[in-house]
Amino acid sequence: MVVKDTLMPVNIEIKARLRDDGRRVRELAGALATEAPTSMRQEDTFFHTPRGRLKLRVPTPGSAELIYYERADDSGPRRSIYFAAPVADAAALRHVLEGALGVRGVVRKTRELFLVHDTRIHIDDVEGIGRFLELEVMSSGTDDAAGRARCHELMRALGVDESDLVERAYIDML
Numbered sequence: 001m002v003v004k005d006t007l008m009p010v011n012i013e014i015k016a017r018l019r020d021d022g023r024r025v026r027e028l029a030g031a032l033a034t035e036a037p038t039s040m041r042q043e044d045t046f047f048h049t050p051r052g053r054l055k056l057r058v059p060t061p062g063s064a065e066l067i068y069y070e071r072a073d074d075s076g077p078r079r080s081i082y083f084a085a086p087v088a089d090a091a092a093l094r095h096v097l098e099g100a101l102g103v104r105g106v107v108r109k110t111r112e113l114f115l116v117h118d119t120r121i122h123i124d125d126v127e128g129i130g131r132f133l134e135l136e137v138m139s140s141g142t143d144d145a146a147g148r149a150r151c152h153e154l155m156r157a158l159g160v161d162e163s164d165l166v167e168r169a170y171i172d173m174l
Contacts, residue, residue, distance in 0.1 A: 008083050010079060010139045010144075011136045011137060012137045012148055012151055013137065013151070014075075014078070014135050014160075018123075018132060018133055022125075026123055028158050029158060032114070032154075033114040039110065039111070042109050042111055043058045043108050044056070044058075044170075046103070046106070046171045047097045047098070047102065048104050052068055052070035053171070056087065056090060056097065063087070064086070064087040066093065067082060067085075068083050069083075073168055075166065076148075077137075077152065079139075107126060107127075109126040110124070110125045111125075116154070118137060118138045119135060121134070121135055
């Protein structure tokens with residue numbers, strides 16, 4: 001990775017394809033959650049970049065964000081460094097970035113978010129590619145081993161098998 005990641009937040013994360021409608025994982029996540037789940041629609045517009053991924057996220061409900069991240073395309077728990085900035089005028093920024101960088105693609109999804117202490121559990125229904133589970137363990141960036149262990153612990157609790165893990169980002173699957 002090229003970016004000096006000590007200046008950026010870090011997650012340890014996995015993505016797994018759900019084999020069914022997600023009802024069982026949703027129930028298990030709900031039992032683990034430390035807060036009530038939230039649901040939203042998200043439209044992520046990805047732009048061409050020389051490295052990493054840059055997306056403009058427009059959620060409903062919620063406020064738009066410009067998010068840059070770098071992570072390896074590995075299937076197991078992996079380190080992701082990112083930076084997110086709030087956006088006041090998403091349409092204008094999209095227009096500027098589209099002109100400057102070009103649009104790589106758009107990912108549209110319905111997301112259910114469950115919080116379990118330091119971890120975000122996402123159950124995503126992604127248009128055109130199916131249902132997925134994501135775990136994002138918020139990390140200090142100094143102890144990736146603890147984040148990986150937490151991912152494995154939650155994978156077991158949610159019934160996620162290693163064979164269900166996905167290497168690629170949604171944009172790469174479209």
